[in-house]
Amino acid sequence: MEFELNHLRQPVGRPVSGWTPPLFPSPEATNGRYCRLEPLNIEQHARQLFDAFALDADGRGWTYLPYGPFADIAGFRDWLATVATGADPQFYAIVSLASGMAVGLASYLRIDPKNGCIEVGHLNFSPLMQRTALATEAMFLMMKRVFESGYRRYEWKCNALNQPSRIAAQRLGFSYEGLFRQAVIVKGRNRDTAWYSVIDAEWSALQQAFMQWLAPENFDAAGKQRISLSALTAPLLKQKG
Numbered sequence: 001m002e003f004e005l006n007h008l009r010q011p012v013g014r015p016v017s018g019w020t021p022p023l024f025p026s027p028e029a030t031n032g033r034y035c036r037l038e039p040l041n042i043e044q045h046a047r048q049l050f051d052a053f054a055l056d057a058d059g060r061g062w063t064y065l066p067y068g069p070f071a072d073i074a075g076f077r078d079w080l081a082t083v084a085t086g087a088d089p090q091f092y093a094i095v096s097l098a099s100g101m102a103v104g105l106a107s108y109l110r111i112d113p114k115n116g117c118i119e120v121g122h123l124n125f126s127p128l129m130q131r132t133a134l135a136t137e138a139m140f141l142m143m144k145r146v147f148e149s150g151y152r153r154y155e156w157k158c159n160a161l162n163q164p165s166r167i168a169a170q171r172l173g174f175s176y177e178g179l180f181r182q183a184v185i186v187k188g189r190n191r192d193t194a195w196y197s198v199i200d201a202e203w204s205a206l207q208q209a210f211m212q213w214l215a216p217e218n219f220d221a222a223g224k225q226r227i228s229l230s231a232l233t234a235p236l237l238k239q240k241g
Contacts, residue, residue, distance in 0.1 A: 021113045022150035027090060030141045033214065034098070034134040037106070037141055040084045040091035042077060048102040049093065050076045052126035061124050064159040066186045068124075087111075089122055094129065094138045103128040104135070106142060116152030116200075123165075133214060136229060139172050140210045147203040154199075160192040166241075169196040173206040173233040176241030194241070202236060209233050 003011040027039035038045070050073045053061065062068035070076040083091055089109035093102040107122040120142055129135045146154050156174045158165035170176065174196035183193035198206060209232035212218065218226050 019116070019152070020150065022116060024087070024111060024113050025090060025108060025118070025145070025149060027092075030145060032097075032137045032141050034096070034132070034137045035129075035141070036095045036097060037092045037138060038095055038102070040080065040093050040105070042080050042084050045093040045102040046077045046080055047073060049105065049126075052101065052103045052128050053124065055127040061126070064162040064165065064186075065122070065124065083107075083122075091122065092142075094125075094134070096128065096134060099128075101128075104138065106138060108142070108146075110155070113151075116150065117155065118146055118151050118153070119155040119157065121157065133219070136172070136210075137214055140214065143172075143198065143203075144207065144210075147200055147207075152200045153197055156196040157193050158196075159186070160194040166194055166196075169194075170237060170240060171230045171233060173202070173209065173236055174198055175202075175238040177239070178241075202238075205236055206233065209236065 002014045004014055006012045029039065030037040050070070053069070053076075056062075056069075059069035067079055070079065083089060088111045089107040090111070091105060091107040094104035094106060095101065096103050104125040105122060106120065108118055109121050110117070110119040112118065120139070125135050129138075143154055154174075156165075156169045156172075158169065160166075160179055175198070177195040177197055180193040180195060182190055184191045209229065213225070213227065213229040213232055220226065
């Protein structure tokens with residue numbers, strides 16, 4: 001922890017100089033090699049997303065989210081209508097460039113330009129994008145935009161019992177920060193929340209790790225990775241958990 005001593009010999013945080021609060025993010029599309037992030041549009045994306053999520057037959061992708069699964073397209077569209085038009089959370093459809101179809105959801109939320117902090121959440125990856133380079137690239141593109149926009153801190157929070165999400169956070173370079181006990185009630189059940197973050201000082205090295213992993217030469221002819229992203233990001237983590 002970086003600090004200075006004030007005139008009373010008390011430790012105080014370092015001055016934040018030369019930093020200007022970033023702008024509130026405007027909804028805009030972002031292109032990668034495998035995917036495109038598009039501001040969520042109900043008319044354009046609802047049916048594609050509903051069909052993609054329907055491939056998750058037992059609905060396990062919805063278990064730790066505070067909503068879903070949805071029995072029909074009407075209910076899904078009604079839910080989208082409650083989230084798609086607001087500024088925070090700011091939802092994006094993850095579109096596969098190979099198929100042109102929306103295959104997952106993500107959002108920015110708890111957007112705090114004054115303090116340079118923003119969270120990624122409402123993540124739901126359909127079976128069409130799970131364990132693919134597309135999924136990793138989508139998270140890289142969202143993180144890249146945050147830090148290139150001038151934010152200081154990028155957060156990932158999840159149900160402490162959601163082990164796949166916790167593993168994903170650390171694979172993506174988020175350092176563990178702790179457990180908030182009895183943080184909220186979700187679907188009538190207690191939720192302890194695990195907190196993770198990346199800060200701006202870590203971004204340069206983390207970006208290089210993503211770019212090395214996403215490079216075409218990191219995959220063999222069968223599409224198998226030569227080096228894992230976890231191997232590249234593990235040395236950058238300040239704490240695991």
